[in-house]
Amino acid sequence: MSCCVGEPVPRRVLLVSAHPEPRSFHAALRATAVEELESQGCIVTVSDLYAMRFKATVDHSDFPAPDTHEPLNVSLAQRRSWKDGSLAADIQTELNHLLEADLLLLMFPLWWFGMPAILKGWIDRVFLSGVVYSRSAVFELGRLAGKTALVAVTTGAPSQAYGPNSLNGEMNDILMPLQRGVLGFTGMQVLPPFVGYQVPYVGDEGRADILAEWRLYLRGMNDLVPLVMPRLADHGDALGVGVRAN
Amino acid sequence: MSCCVGEPVPRRVLLVSAHPEPRSFHAALRATAVEELESQGCIVTVSDLYAMRFKATVDHSDFPAPDTHEPLNVSLAQRRSWKDGSLAADIQTELNHLLEADLLLLMFPLWWFGMPAILKGWIDRVFLSGVVYSRSAVFELGRLAGKTALVAVTTGAPSQAYGPNSLNGEMNDILMPLQRGVLGFTGMQVLPPFVGYQVPYVGDEGRADILAEWRLYLRGMNDLVPLVMPRLADHGDALGVGVRAN
Numbered sequence: 001m002s003c004c005v006g007e008p009v010p011r012r013v014l015l016v017s018a019h020p021e022p023r024s025f026h027a028a029l030r031a032t033a034v035e036e037l038e039s040q041g042c043i044v045t046v047s048d049l050y051a052m053r054f055k056a057t058v059d060h061s062d063f064p065a066p067d068t069h070e071p072l073n074v075s076l077a078q079r080r081s082w083k084d085g086s087l088a089a090d091i092q093t094e095l096n097h098l099l100e101a102d103l104l105l106l107m108f109p110l111w112w113f114g115m116p117a118i119l120k121g122w123i124d125r126v127f128l129s130g131v132v133y134s135r136s137a138v139f140e141l142g143r144l145a146g147k148t149a150l151v152a153v154t155t156g157a158p159s160q161a162y163g164p165n166s167l168n169g170e171m172n173d174i175l176m177p178l179q180r181g182v183l184g185f186t187g188m189q190v191l192p193p194f195v196g197y198q199v200p201y202v203g204d205e206g207r208a209d210i211l212a213e214w215r216l217y218l219r220g221m222n223d224l225v226p227l228v229m230p231r232l233a234d235h236g237d238a239l240g241v242g243v244r245a246n
Numbered sequence: 247m248s249c250c251v252g253e254p255v256p257r258r259v260l261l262v263s264a265h266p267e268p269r270s271f272h273a274a275l276r277a278t279a280v281e282e283l284e285s286q287g288c289i290v291t292v293s294d295l296y297a298m299r300f301k302a303t304v305d306h307s308d309f310p311a312p313d314t315h316e317p318l319n320v321s322l323a324q325r326r327s328w329k330d331g332s333l334a335a336d337i338q339t340e341l342n343h344l345l346e347a348d349l350l351l352l353m354f355p356l357w358w359f360g361m362p363a364i365l366k367g368w369i370d371r372v373f374l375s376g377v378v379y380s381r382s383a384v385f386e387l388g389r390l391a392g393k394t395a396l397v398a399v400t401t402g403a404p405s406q407a408y409g410p411n412s413l414n415g416e417m418n419d420i421l422m423p424l425q426r427g428v429l430g431f432t433g434m435q436v437l438p439p440f441v442g443y444q445v446p447y448v449g450d451e452g453r454a455d456i457l458a459e460w461r462l463y464l465r466g467m468n469d470l471v472p473l474v475m476p477r478l479a480d481h482g483d484a485l486g487v488g489v490r491a492n
Contacts, residue, residue: 020305023317056302056363059266071269073446074357075402111320112369113427114360117302121363139413156321167385167481169426177420181359200319235413 011042014101018049018108018119025199025207026154030107032211033152036218045097049118055090056121062088079130087128094126104149104188106178109199110156113174123182132186139232142187149183150221151175152194152214159197171195172227184229191224257288260347264295264354264365271445271453272400276353278457279398282464291343295364301336302367308334325376333374340372350395350434352424355445356402359420369428378432385478388433395429396467397421398440398460405443417441418473430475437470 015033019026030046037044047054063077065086081087087095098104108119115123127133132143153175155162162171172179175193183190194217196210261279265272276292283290293300309323311332327333333341344350354365361369373379378389399421401408408417418425421439429436440463442456 020303020320021318050303050305056367057266057296058357058362059296072267074266075446111304112366112373113423113431114366116304117363117367117370120358120360120366121302124357124363127358167476167478169422169476173419174423174427176415177359177423180415181420185359200321230413232413 008041011040011102012100013037013042013044013103013105014047014097015044015105015107016047016049016119016122018116018122020050022051025196025210026107026109028207028211029152029154029196029214032214033105033107033218036215040218042103045101047094047097047122049122052090054118054122055125056118058121058124062091062125064088075129078128082128082131091125091128094122095128095131098126098132098144102147104147104183105152106149107152108154110153110174113168115178127182127186136232137187138185139187139229141232142185145187147188148191148226149179149188150191150194151179151183152196154196154199156200157198159195162195162197179227180229184227189226190229191221191226254287257286257348258346259283259288259290259349259351260293260343261290261351261353262293262295262365262368264362264368266296268297271442272353272355274453274457275398275400275442275460278460279351279353279464282461286464288349291347293340293343293368295368298336300364300368301371302364304367304370308337308371310334321375324374328374328377337371337374340368341374341377344372344378344390348393350393350429351398352395353398354400356399356420359414361424373428373432382478383433384431385433385476387478388431391433393434394437394472395425395434396437396440397425397429398442400442400445402446403444405441408441408443425473426475430473435472436475437467437472
């Protein structure tokens with residue numbers, strides 16, 4: 001990440017974590033990530049959403065500006081509140097962390113083929129229309145271009161359950177709405193996901209193996225080839241843009 | 247839905263709705279659904295999650311049983327609390343609605359390529375391990391077999407944005423984690439989704455057209471061919487099962 005003469009600029013990491021139990025294996029994976037990334041010289045900010053009791057739902061209180069008689073249009077309210085600096089404080093704080101980060105690391109247990117609601121709510125609330133994307137600024141032109149993102153999940157089922165033609169479906173298909181629809185869409189490079197499979201059933205030794213693999217993954221991540229994303233340039237006048245319906 | 251001599255048994259519908267604004271177009275679509283389904287003789291229960299201030303996040307308070315010194319394992323806690331009747335009251339109420347329903351209708355604006363967090367939270371909390379599925383009871387053997395499900399979404403982008411090779415991706419791929427991973431996985435027949443495209447930009451006339459299409463969709467839905475789902479029988483000893491990681 002160094003670009004200047006003198007000391008290299010430390011890489012800033014925002015680690016967003018979503019698990020209700022501080023004594024979970026998820027917490028051990030998170031601690032490993034913090035330790036490993038700090039040992040690489042990164043500055044790591046952790047948003048532990050459950051510990052923060054992060055509000056999961058977008059609603060009127062996110063936009064405490066005066067025109068409360070208007071029906072809530074979330075996209076418009078996000079753009080207006082960002083512009084006039086009237087966003088709810090918790091959103092502003094998380095947004096600042098996001099904009100400062102070089103690497104966004106999302107860690108969660110896979111619940112019903114997706115993110116726990118508290119993490120989806122973090123995206124719904126913090127990924128502001130007009131800030132992280134706009135009509136003509138998505139994918140390679142997205143406002144978060146230059147950043148890297150990485151999803152780290154744990155599962156109940158074994159790896160075979162997420163292979164080609166598997167019962168559960170392929171992991172990258174399951175993660176498509178997040179990896180492509182959120183992270184790629186806003187311009188981030190998305191690394192292949194890290195998956196800790198079958199964590200409730202692998203025992204202490206299996207869990208130690210997953211922690212070791214996770215550490216190796218983080219050590220080698222700069223050599224990983226990012227996932228292929230669509231390019232706005234290949235899609236004419238970008239009819240596709242618009243991710244929030246009313 | 248009639249199977250007996252005498253009066254036909256009315257079809258029970260659970261309509262779960264997730265939008266923060268009661269004056270939204272979403273609310274008009276919801277009202278149309280209630281009116282049309284009731285005119286067909288259905289008994290409709292509406293869970294308007296924002297109006298109910300439905301709690302979106304799974305946490306310890308969902309399981310108010312005494313063994314609070316144990317680390318929270320969500321799947322185990324769900325199974326135990328269901329068995330001993332100690333689930334949080336709001337979960338139990340929604341679960342009863344779900345188990346009584348013949349048709350589950352999920353209505354939401356597409357936010358960041360998925361459900362608003364409050365609806366994901368409804369699934370995380372109400373789709374209980376051991377009740378709606380178990381290790382050997384998924385897809386055609388799922389515990390919700392016999393029920394039908396239907397997703398109705400609104401989008402900001404136009405229909406071309408969700409076609410083959412589009413910038414946003416195909417709608418059924420975007421909805422895969424929900425339609426296949428949640429609804430099909432638990433045994434429900436899943437009808438093709440209803441999509442109201444580009445609702446912020448189509449004007450009053452365009453919105454009236456979408457309402458009319460929605461009504462026609464609901465009138466004709468018994469003739470729709472459900473989406474193809476995987477079959478447990480085609481997957482050996484069901485290695486794939488297990489949807490909640492710790």
